Each structure stands twice: as structure tokens, then as C-alpha cells.
Amino acid sequence: MLTAPIKDALNQQIAMEAQSSQAYLAMASWAEIQPGLDGVTTFFYQQSQEERVHMLKLIRYVNERGGFAVVPALAQPVITFQSLQRVFQDFLQHEIAVSTSINELVGLALQERDFATHNFLQWYVSEQLEEEALARTLNDKLELVGDDKSGIYLFDKDILLFRGHVASKGNAAPG
Numbered sequence: 001m002l003t004a005p006i007k008d009a010l011n012q013q014i015a016m017e018a019q020s021s022q023a024y025l026a027m028a029s030w031a032e033i034q035p036g037l038d039g040v041t042t043f044f045y046q047q048s049q050e051e052r053v054h055m056l057k058l059i060r061y062v063n064e065r066g067g068f069a070v071v072p073a074l075a076q077p078v079i080t081f082q083s084l085q086r087v088f089q090d091f092l093q094h095e096i097a098v099s100t101s102i103n104e105l106v107g108l109a110l111q112e113r114d115f116a117t118h119n120f121l122q123w124y125v126s127e128q129l130e131e132e133a134l135a136r137t138l139n140d141k142l143e144l145v146g147d148d149k150s151g152i153y154l155f156d157k158d159i160l161l162f163r164g165h166v167a168s169k170g171n172a173a174p175g
Contacts, residue, residue, distance in 0.1 A: 003112050007067040009105050010058055010117070015072035016101055017055035023094060024048035026077040027087050039156040040084065046160075047091075054124070061120055084152065085142050092135035099128040137162055 002010070028044035031037040062069035081087045102124045109118040138159070145151030 002062065002065045002067040002117070003114065005108060006112055006114050006117055007062060009108050010062050010067070011070045011072075013101060013105055014055055014058045014062070014069055015074075016098060017051050017058060018072050018074055019077070020094060020098060021048045021051035021055060022074050023077040023090075024051060026079045027081070027091065030079060030081055030087070031084075034084075036153060037084070037156050039159040040087075043159045044087075054127070061117075065116070085139075088135070088139050088142055092132070092139050095128065095131045095135045099132055102128050134162060 024044045024047040028041050028048060031041040031044055034040075059069040059071070078090070081090070102121060106118060106121050106125060109115070109121060141155055141162075145155055
């Protein structure tokens with residue numbers, strides 16, 4: 001059985017994951033109407049779907065543990081961006097905020113001595129390590145590219161390859 005503080009915090013995380021899904025969906029929609037950003041568009045549609053899966057996983061967990069998962073109302077996300085670099089800066093800041101929230105949840109689970117929730121949240125901790133690494137890598141790549149159109153073309157062409165590379169790099173044994 002979930003304690004009230006844990007249930008409330010998990011429901012807040014559900015809302016954050018839902019808002020993340022919406023934010024990335026808005027980024028995908030913006031990218032889709034920009035010329036030549038097919039890879040970025042696909043990337044953010046995938047990110048949006050992934051965040052929705054994270055939300056659903058939390059909903060199922062709360063309900064299975066005797067709580068009641070609340071499907072949140074969502075605020076309108078930012079829908080226009082000044083530049084591709086701004087999209088990816090926002091992406092990184094969003095992932096950092098999600099990581100902070102997950103870490104606070106882990107701390108609360110320990111404080112409440114809810115070891116099942118603590119164990120459940122470890123998947124999210126690992127996931128956020130990967131997401132932040134990916135967001136940082138993509139920001140670094142865009143910083144190198146700057147406003148060079150051929151660099152942006154190559155970034156867009158290769159963006160879907162970065163996810164697997166960053167994840168496998170994070171799982172590699174130390175050298």
C-alpha cells in the first residue's frame with residue numbers, strides 16, 4: 001500500500017511525464033514544418049511516445065499498489081522556437097528537471113521506507129542518466145555545428161543514430 005506522500009509524489013511525476021510527452025510532441029510538430037528536419041521530427045515524435053510510456057508505467061504502478069493514479073490536465077506547451085539550438089536547449093533543461101524530480105521521489109521513498117517504490121524507481125534513475133547524456137550530446141553537436149546549413153543537414157540525418165550510441169556508451173564497462 002502506498003503512503004499518501006508517496007501516492008501524491010507519484011501522481012506529480014505522472015503529470016510531469018505527461019507534460020514531457022506534450023512538450024516533445026510540440027517540438028516534433030514545430031520541427032515538422034521546418035524545411036529539412038525530418039530526422040529531428042522523428043526523434044521528437046519518438047521522445048513524446050517514450051514519455052507517454054513512462055507515464056503509463058507510473059499509472060499502472062500506482063494503481064497496482066492500491067493508490068489511485070490521476071490522469072492530469074495539461075498546460076499548453078511552448079509551440080514555437082527561435083531556432084533548432086533553442087529546441088535542444090529546452091530538451092536538455094526539461095530532462096534535467098525530470099531527473100531532479102525522480103531523485104526527489106527516490107529520496108522520499110527511502111524516507112517513507114517504501115522499498116518497493118524505491119526499487120521501482122531505479123529504472124527511472126537509469127533512464128534519466130541516458131536521457132540527460134543524450135540531450136547533452138545533441139546540444140554539444142549543435143554547438144559545434146552552429147548555423148552551418150550543411151552541419152545541420154548532417155545533424156538531422158544522423159540524429160536517430162545518437163540514441164543507441166549514447167545508451168551503449170553509458171553501459172560500457174569502465175576502461
